Amino acid sequence: MDEFQELLLILGVVPTTLSISILSFLLGLAIGIPLAFARAYGSKPVQNLIDVYEKVFRGVPELVLMLLFFYGIGRYIPIPFRNAFFAATFVLGLRSSANQSQIFRGAIRGIGEEQMVAGRSLGLSRIQSILYVMIPQVFIFSTPGLGSEYALLVKDSSYSFVITVVEIMAMTDWIRKATLDTVTPYIIAAPLYILLTFPIATWLDTWGSRKKKQLGL
Amino acid sequence: MVGYVGKQKKEAAGTVGRKMTDIVIECRNLWKIYGKITAVKDVSLKVKECEIKLIFGPSGSGKSTFLRCLAMLTPPTKGDVFLRGERLTREGVDLNKARARIGFVFQHIWLFRHLTALGNVELALRRVLKLPKWEAREKAMQVLRDVKMEEWAHHYPAQLSGGQQQRVGIARALVRNPDIILLDEPTSALDPELTGEVIDTLRDLAKKGTTMLIVSHEMPFAREVADEMMFFDEGTIVETGPPELFFTNPKSERAKKFMARLIKRTKRE
Numbered sequence: 001m002d003e004f005q006e007l008l009l010i011l012g013v014v015p016t017t018l019s020i021s022i023l024s025f026l027l028g029l030a031i032g033i034p035l036a037f038a039r040a041y042g043s044k045p046v047q048n049l050i051d052v053y054e055k056v057f058r059g060v061p062e063l064v065l066m067l068l069f070f071y072g073i074g075r076y077i078p079i080p081f082r083n084a085f086f087a088a089t090f091v092l093g094l095r096s097s098a099n100q101s102q103i104f105r106g107a108i109r110g111i112g113e114e115q116m117v118a119g120r121s122l123g124l125s126r127i128q129s130i131l132y133v134m135i136p137q138v139f140i141f142s143t144p145g146l147g148s149e150y151a152l153l154v155k156d157s158s159y160s161f162v163i164t165v166v167e168i169m170a171m172t173d174w175i176r177k178a179t180l181d182t183v184t185p186y187i188i189a190a191p192l193y194i195l196l197t198f199p200i201a202t203w204l205d206t207w208g209s210r211k212k213k214q215l216g217l
Numbered sequence: 218m219v220g221y222v223g224k225q226k227k228e229a230a231g232t233v234g235r236k237m238t239d240i241v242i243e244c245r246n247l248w249k250i251y252g253k254i255t256a257v258k259d260v261s262l263k264v265k266e267c268e269i270k271l272i273f274g275p276s277g278s279g280k281s282t283f284l285r286c287l288a289m290l291t292p293p294t295k296g297d298v299f300l301r302g303e304r305l306t307r308e309g310v311d312l313n314k315a316r317a318r319i320g321f322v323f324q325h326i327w328l329f330r331h332l333t334a335l336g337n338v339e340l341a342l343r344r345v346l347k348l349p350k351w352e353a354r355e356k357a358m359q360v361l362r363d364v365k366m367e368e369w370a371h372h373y374p375a376q377l378s379g380g381q382q383q384r385v386g387i388a389r390a391l392v393r394n395p396d397i398i399l400l401d402e403p404t405s406a407l408d409p410e411l412t413g414e415v416i417d418t419l420r421d422l423a424k425k426g427t428t429m430l431i432v433s434h435e436m437p438f439a440r441e442v443a444d445e446m447m448f449f450d451e452g453t454i455v456e457t458g459p460p461e462l463f464f465t466n467p468k469s470e471r472a473k474k475f476m477a478r479l480i481k482r483t484k485r486e
Contacts, residue, residue, distance in 0.1 A: 114327045121290055123314065
């Protein structure tokens, strides 16, 4: 096997790495937004509950969580946790939701209570004010944090190779074992990760900065 | 001047078929207490159709809190608020619906920063009144025209001057045709040279017979448009009367002192 074949093999699994990263990012977003608002506006018990959730998913290593969900919980609830791709995306998504919740909470604080009051003064309900007044601004405020969160997910998707997902890391490892070439596969994989993370993270960041400047946020 | 505005207002009232004796908003024995601090102390007040009432008084005396209680943006601790006879301080009232009928203009304007002037004015039409897009746009543009902000419709708040922002703020409050507009020191956060344009806008509203409760210290304006003025101090209404009373001979010592200071300041400017 020459270097070109190795490259092709690794490129072939890029979609898997990207799918895990993007899907877990979206799952983190879908859970993180409600968590952040419940943490900001909810009752004390709700706030405490979310606090515990965030601590668990930010504190426990994702490797531990993945093994737990895939082998542990998967043994009793095989559908869907015995599906390695699902288990990996699920764990990274939950972890990301804890991170994103914190990112959004900072943004909610930065935007301030005033925008919410102004929304309510028009007759918008609390949910409508969150939807039409807060969330669009929360996104603009959060772009730098969201960019690094996405980069983190791309990198952490590599953990999923321990639970048999064939993504960049797994393929790299397989090539090393098959060819006994301990250098080339890693030299291919490393810049690939950079290529997958930074363009999107940087784009998010510049878009956010431009928008913030325009809106005077 | 006062008579002229008053006459216009009566005519405007006639055209919409409402009587000037109708009470639009009323509060009875309203209290707002935060822990040990009593912000609003036993305030009762009525505003009738087409009437303009003006509240003034030292800063920190609870005027803003009072106005917010009246709009049910903060629930009063005790007492009742009625909007056209409907008690809003009752369990189970749809406060969103009630708030939709009360326009509120904030001291610090608080436009939605991610929306253009038009977007700010349109939002309630689209999401509260659920008007179709074209109709909301048409109405919003009409109101922006009324406050002379039509040209700036597609600008974001950050691209507008304070006076322009506040005129959009007024348009945002006005566009739903609320029963009353509550204005909380609409000019006091603006640079002195920008207050004029906002005052002109409010003067236009007064001529059209808009029912308003205004917290303001713009005394010449107050004298011109207000039907009644109320001196507010330490959480409550200390003295009520026609503007002329306050400009010539307020009864309470506190109002006298406060007026003297205000007039001195106005002369300096």
